[in-house]
Amino acid sequence: MLALKIIGGAIVGGAAILGLISLPPSWRKWIIALVTFIAGLFYFLEFVLPESFLTDWLQPVGNALMVISAFALGLGMVNLILIHARNVSQRKPGWYNSLSLLVSMAAMIIFGFWNRYGHSHIVGKIYDVLFNGMLVPLQNTMFSILAFYIVSAAYRAFRIKSLEATLMMIAAVIVMLGQVPIGTWLSQWGWWPKGYKIPEVANWLLTVVNSAAVRGVGFGIAVGAIATSLRIWLSLERGVYFEQIGGGG
């Protein structure tokens, strides 16, 4: 039953995409703008109004959104496969990287589904090696490399070139010490006034000085986000896509 639903959904979705592509660009533009406006209006009204008939539609609309997101994911995957398959077939420089991407992607997809629906012990082990033995350590390594760059960047960036740079450096050193046990350990030595130990000063810098700055930045971002959202909702944001299909605007 589930398989039928998935196949049916894929056919209907695919037909809708094909139908949209075959329409004249100006029609397509208006359909996209209309759907965007109705979707935005729905969520806006549902959020600001007390519980109404719109609330009952929250779940089905949410499901539709998830399906559309899944299509976007599929579209991204198709694009990725096309680009890298071309790199491999034409033996472009670094084609072996593209090949490794395609093989890894295929392995994760095949064994992921097989493990989920096949219930085989061996497949489970293979998937475990792929996920816990390869994917997780690789991602960990990628993020861990940041530590080395941070050390190098901090060493080069924090130079006492001006009063502002000096203040910044002092604050950074206090926070760096206050955020780790060594700061607490150093505070045990000598006489520190109550409330002025390194971790306490670091916490004050973060909760008072830093918060004030973050709040200011936050207000600016929020106003910008409202303006951008309005432009997208009302289809005033003419990006590359609309310019290509609608001949500008």
Place this chain on the structure above:
Amino acid sequence: MRDLLLRLQNIDRRWLYVTLAIVVTLCLLFPFNLPLYISPQVKSLYDAVERVPKDKIVIVASEWDAGTRGENLPQTRAIMEHLMRRGIKFAILSQYQQGPRLAEAIAEELARKYNKKYGIDWCNWGYKIGGGMMLQALSRNIPKTIEKDIWGTPVEKIPMMAGVKDIRDVGLIVVMSGSAVIDGYIAFIRSVYGTPLGFGCTAVMAPEQYPFLDSGQLVGLLAGLMGAAQYEKLLSSPGRAMRAMNAQSMAHLLIIVLIILGNIGYAMSRGSKR
């Protein structure tokens, strides 16, 4: 001597990398004890977990993947351990593909320690997409939004989900993430329904979260590995976060020493130009 001091402002980055690797490795291989300060934000989250009524569930939002595992895993583990110790039922939720599986492994490990059972003491709602819209729908109707758990069991058939209808049945949400996913929880759940919300984030994200603590939109904050270590200390259950704090301490100290050396070299070069 003067030349040597001048060269301090331009140490080859490869030496920096090697030094950092040696310092971190030695600290992990030869552990030692350093005192740990408990920040008010961590204590506040601990107290919030202590206050959760036993008849309500907690949502553990595992919004992270392997990239931020070093920081988010010990945080998730500490929160889950506290919940299991108190006997509070919890559900794992994630908008990251890897999140449910990574959190499930932690819950299974702790369940063996505390003799807890899946479906009775905790469950896994799995990977959900839809961002803010999904959270809005979840607040109004949990069973309809989640439908099935990660193993395909309908939510209504999970024993611990009996009587759980909407966000009013949730006593606390704790989000662990390395991204700005918390904004959705604040906007669509905390601000609308007042459900207490805690956050465990990576250390680089922490400075952006402090205003939410001030405003009361977050009940507590675990900032990076240090936050997890502080929570482990509160639980009196030293884990990987507390073990790793020495390495982080020495890495921070190394950065400070390098900054001082760089500035000595810089001061010397300015002196020679005059």
